[in-house]
Amino acid sequence: MLSKQQLIEYSEDARKNYVNHISIDCVVFGFHEGQMKVLLLKTHNEEKWYLPGGFVLNEEPIDTAAHRILQQRTGLDEVFLQQFRVFGDPDRSKVHNDMYVDMLPKDQNWFSGRFISIGYYALVDFFGVIPHPDQFSELCAWRDLDDIPELELDHEKIYKNALDTLRLQLNYQPIGYNLMPKEFTMPELQKLYETILGKKLDRRNFQRRILGFGILNRSEEPRKGGAHKAPYLYSFDLENYQYALTEGFKGGW
Amino acid sequence: MLSKQQLIEYSEDARKNYVNHISIDCVVFGFHEGQMKVLLLKTHNEEKWYLPGGFVLNEEPIDTAAHRILQQRTGLDEVFLQQFRVFGDPDRSKVHNDMYVDMLPKDQNWFSGRFISIGYYALVDFFGVIPHPDQFSELCAWRDLDDIPELELDHEKIYKNALDTLRLQLNYQPIGYNLMPKEFTMPELQKLYETILGKKLDRRNFQRRILGFGILNRSEEPRKGGAHKAPYLYSFDLENYQYALTEGFKGGW
DNA sequence: TTTCATAGTGTAATAAGTACACAATTGTAA
């Protein structure tokens, strides 16, 4: 929560530079040590968790705004970003309206009105991210998919909706390129799918299917290191990957 | 285009009642005589065509706003409506900004600013619709999918995006209930799919597939009338249809 | 009653998805 002085400054700046009534919320997915993770913010001195978000500059395309917001939270310039839904319940930001209602009169108070939020989800390279809290937060951190804290406002709804969308996308888009390192083993890639879907997959069938997409190259040298047979290393065939991204996997009708 | 007096009245009303910077545009699909159709508006004394659209009331959920807007254009209370994408290019409403810029000072002019538009598509019963032009338009009319005029602003992009989304949805959702009459023949339903997809399908395979979804009931009595074998009549099994709507058709992963 | 238009139906071939088991390789500990 902002102090009165902070609110005055924030509001003045925001009212001048941002499009009123519009916000952006991002669900940022990363993958590390066999676990899917989401980037969350925790406010100062409170156990209140939020999705990273922000507003749209007056002359800024909304996708650019989402990239800018993510750049600020993660340090990353190029991420896979996709809008997936608008959240426009009139009461969705009521908590924030009420929080600041007494501090500033309505016509000066950035948080006095309703915000309709555009939901984006991002797939990012875990190691590329340097989490930066925003001015409302003391902490910006990864949380495991199966250890998400209670989220404020309607952010749980937004997060769940993003995950559902991502699961659906698995059926007609490749997604690993933005989440995996350059080289990876088949079991590692399988783990990514399993953690997104929240269920186990059959090793052999997974391999056949994913290879069938034709977006992987196998390198000659396997990776050694464990007390077991050395797995092959794979990397994405960028050309085919890009093609699959735009064309989709299976025809349907 | 509004006259100055109209603009003053419209702006005053809109600025009081609607959420600024947000608009809604609807792509309304109907089906009649084997042709997929879209509902379009034509402005007074000009050959300018638009998608039906509107704004969000101050305390109104966005889905409700979309329903209200559609109710005003079609007279229909219950339609299948789905948001599919946000269009937020800062220049997208530039033509309208410029059109009215000299008539009213910025702070009073509803059309002075940028509008970020939430795209909805609707599937409606063709015969239920009584098209009502809005105050900008002299005509509200159905146009065949293969005879869409040039559209103003970014409405062509919105329309095409809606159609693409609809085509994708065919793969994991039933869609006919909102477009077909109570009873229909298999060839009629096939025509719907063909006109959405813009291509011919095989009769026998279509039938097997659609029956496989388990959302159709066949009535005993066929429909007579043509100089050919009388086709069976089908209707949707609402319970299964509803289930398929929420659960989707095929599993994928 | 013949003909035309269009509906109903089935089957073989191919491709995709599922379930399941054994052999190979690496590092570690006996």
Next chain:
DNA sequence: TTACAATTGTGTACTTATTACACTATGAAA
């Protein structure tokens, strides 16, 4: 050095979906 544990690579039979394709049936009009 050898046996073992862990985990990888690979193949096959079975089932289910998809595709391609052709004949028979019926109702109305000539």
